Each structure stands twice: as structure tokens, then as C-alpha cells.
Ligand SMILES: Nc1ncnc2c1ncn2[C@@H]1O[C@H](COP(=O)(O)OP(=O)(O)O)[C@@H](O)[C@H]1O
């Protein structure tokens with residue numbers, strides 16, 4: 184529910200409750216004053232406050248009064264009295280006439296034996312002719328007129344109307360009822376206040392606390408989303424902001440860690456050849472290389488270390504440029520088979536001189552067109568083959584190259600029969616600076632960047648690279664590339680034609 188509706192509801196609620204309370208109070212006060220719930224409609228007629236009878240009853244009473252004034256003895260006539268009583272009974276009142284202590288007429292509607300005693304005494308001045316009285320829990324209002332009969336005896340004529348006992352009760356309980364009403368009003372107000380506080384203010388406070396957390400740099404909390412109202416939406420926006428912030432903080436942390444690790448790796452890898460070079464140079468300077476053969480060996484070592492260094496710096500440079508996506512890829516459409524054949528031909532002499540048997544099974548049927556950056560893809564093949572050579576421990580050395588293509592993609596496998604890679608290392612070999620056995624490999628000059636570079640390049644081609652290996656038996660490196668789409672093919676073919 185939206186806050187606007189909540190506020191509207193709460194104000195409307197308060198208004199309705201106030202109105203109801205007001206109406207109830209008015210009714211209760213009216214009942215307390217008039218003593219009758221039926222007389223409510225007459226409440227605002229001022230004369231009625233002074234007059235306990237209704238208008239019709241009053242007019243009958245006035246008739247009786249004038250008879251009593253002018254011709255009091257007529258009131259001894261039972262039929263006449265019956266007639267008036269009948270008229271009064273229609274109006275829900277009744278007649279009572281007395282002479283001295285004796286009851287001359289008492290309407291049969293009064294079932295009150297004690298009524299005679301409850302009635303007021305004679306007052307021939309007729310000072311108070313309208314009033315109320317109680318008989319046994321019952322409540323009556325009346326108008327009376329005192330007069331003298333012709334024989335001088337005193338008489339009274341009463342028009343009496345019974346009021347609801349509820350009126351009397353209300354009259355007694357009025358203060359309690361009013362306090363009760365005020366209590367209900369206050370309670371309703373409190374409940375509405377609590378509702379608004381709980382659904383609006385508390386949640387806003389929570390939001391403020393969260394903002395303070397963020398200000399203090401603490402992002403590890405969660406905002407509970409309970410409702411979908413305006414505050415809920417605010418919470419949601421806030422929560423997604425927090426998540427974003429946390430992500431970016433994490434990422435920054437990750438980058439920072441990466442940078443530190445990279446620097447430490449680089450300094451470590453550079454230091455090793457430099458220390459060696461320094462050692463040999465010192466040897467020459469101190470005259471340790473005192474024969475031309477020794478000197479030549481020293482110089483050769485220095486040279487080969489410098490070459491290692493050069494290669495390492497080169498790889499680092501390439502890797503960091505690839506990492507920063509600063510190297511543009513020059514894609515060309517080529518037949519993957521032709522490309523691999525060219526690579527193998529280039530490498531075969533070198534490999535065979537190392538006693539490695541190179542086989543390739545490229546299934547010559549049809550060309551497999553792919554988009555390649557030739558120079559970079561050559562680097563991939565070279566890095567993989569260099570590893571195969573580097574991690575070879577068998578006397579019969581062999582490297583096999585094969586190609587499988589399906590409808591969408593082409594997969595190249597380069598398989599060797601070298602030392603293999605431990606299972607737990609396989610998932611890491613594409614990470615930069617990772618070496619399965621650092622101690623041994625550093626001696627052979629590997630930087631741990633070869634496969635990381637290969638992966639960057641394959642990624643740049645939109646392909647994927649992976650390895651499978653059996654320790655002691657050999658390793659297979661695979662990479663898969665998407666085939667060039669037919670549309671690309673035709674456009675490129677026309678390009679080549681020109
Ligand atoms: N053909 C392979 N046979 C055995 N181990 C391999 C092979 N290729 C890669 N590895 C393992 O993967 C690690 C990472 O390879 P690479 O990134 O080229 O770094 P390196 O500079 O050490 O060759 C190597 O150190 C080696 O342990």
C-alpha cells in the first residue's frame with residue numbers, strides 16, 4: 184500500500200472516528216437531557232427543553248388546564264377524563280387527576296402502585312408545573328396544574344409520560360461514557376500513529392542507518408525488502424546501489440591484489456636471469472674466466488640469459504597489452520587446414536632436429552574457413568608446441584596435430600607424449616605465471632605466460648581453449664574456433680578476387 188493511501192486512510196479514519204464519536208456524544212447528551220431516545224428529533228427545539236411533553240401532549244394538557252381553571256368540577260366527570268386519557272395514550276402519555284389525597288383518575292397504563300407518593304405536593308401558585316420524577320427505577324416526566332374545586336378542595340391534573348430507563352442510566356453514566364469516548368478517540372489515534380510509524384517512519388530510520396553504514400564504508404549488510412510501496416522501492420534502489428558499490432569495491436580489491444601479484448611475479452622472474460648475468464660478469468671481472476674456453480662459455484651464458492630476459496620482457500609486454508585489450512586483431516578469412524599446414528612446415532625442421540616426430544592428420548577433403556589473426560594464431564600454435572617440446576621426457580618423442588570440424592566450429596588438438604600435467608594443475612595452467620612445477624620449469628626458462636597469452640588470443644577470436652592430460656603419458660591441448668559464416672565467406676571471397 185502506498186504511503187499516500189496510508190496517510191489518506193489514516194486521516195479519513197481519524198475523521199470518521201471523530202464524526203462517529205461526535206454523533207454518539209450528541210446522542211448521549213440528548214438522551215441524558217431529554218431522557219428518551221425517541222425524542223432525539225425534538226432535541227433542538229428549545230421549548231422542549233423546558234417542556235417534558237410533545238407538542239400534541241402539551242396542547243391536550245393546555246385544554247385540561249383551561250378546564251381546571253374555568254370549570255374545575257368538569258374534571259369530576261369520569262367519561263371526560265377517559266376521553267382525554269385516550270387522546271393522551273395515543274401520544275404515549277397518560278392522565279392522572281387527584282383531589283386532596285384521593286386519586287380521582289389514574290390511567291390504566293400506569294402499573295405503579297407507588298406513583299401516588301412520588302407525585303409532587305400541591306402548589307396552588309403553580310410555580311413549577313413541569314418536572315420529572317422516579318418510581319422504582321422507572322423514570323417519568325410530567326406537566327401538572329394545581330387548582331381548587333368549587334367546594335374549595337385542592338385538585339391536580341397531571342399529564343405524565345414515561346421516559347426510557349436508558350435515559351436515566353445515560354444521565355448517571357454520562358461522565359464515564361464521555362471519558363470512554365475520549366479514550367476510544369485517543370486509542371484510535373494511537374493505533375493509527377503506531378501503524379504509520381511502523382510502516383513509514385521505522386523503515387525510513389532503517390534506510391538512514393543503512394546510509395550511515397555506507398558512509399562509514401561498511402557495505403556488508405542487507406536491506407530487507409518487505410513491501411513494494413514507495414519506501415520499498417527506495418529500499419530496492421538503495422539495495423541495488425549497495426550491491427553495485429560492493430561489487431566495485433570487490434573488483435578494485437581484486438585488481439589491486441592482481442597488480443601486487445603481477446609486480447611480485449615480474450620482479451621475481453626478472454631477478455633470476457639478472458642475478459645469473461651479474462654472477463658471470465663478476466666472474467669475468469675477477470679473472471675467473473682465465474682461459475679463452477672459459478671466457479667463451481661465460482659470454483655464451485650471459486648471452487643466453489640476456490635472450491631469456493628479452494623473451495620474458497617480450498612476453499610480459501604482449502601479455503599486458505592483450506590484457507588491456509590494446510592489441511588490435513587483424514582478422515582474415517583463411518582455411519584452417521592450410522594455415523596449420525604452413526605452421527607445421529615451418530616448425531618441422533626445427534622439431535625434427537630435436538628428434539621429435541611430428542604428425543598431422545588434417546583430413547584434406549574440404550576447406551575449413553575461419554576468421555584468424557594469422558600472426559597471433561601462429562603464436563598460439565608456437566606456445567603450445569614449445570610446451571610440448573619443453574615438457575617432453577620420452578625417448579620416442581612425438582607431437583600429433585589433428586583437426587575436427589562440425590557444422591559450426593572447428594577444433595584443433597595438439598597432442599604430445601610428454602610428462603603430462605597433474606590433475607589438480609590442469610585448471611590453472613592458463614593462468615599467468617602459473618607453472619605446474621615451478622622449480623623445474625624455471626630452470627628451463629618458462630615464464631608461465633605462454634598459455635596465458637594463448638588463452639588471451641583465443642578469447643580475442645571468440646573461441647575457447649582447454650587441456651586434457653594423463654600424467655606420465657602426455658597432454659592434449661585443444662582450441663575451438665567458430666567457423667566463418669557463409670555471408671562472411673562470400674564477401675571475403677569477392678574481396679580476394681579483386
Ligand atoms: N605439453 C605440456 N606437458 C606438460 N605440462 C605442460 C604442457 N603444457 C603446459 N604445461 C604446464 O603448464 C604450465 C604453464 O605453461 P605455460 O603457460 O606455457 O608456462 P611455461 O612458461 O612454464 O611453459 C607449465 O609450467 C607446465 O607445468
Ligand SMILES: [Mg+2]
Nearest residue numbers: 570629633634
Ligand atoms: Mg610455455
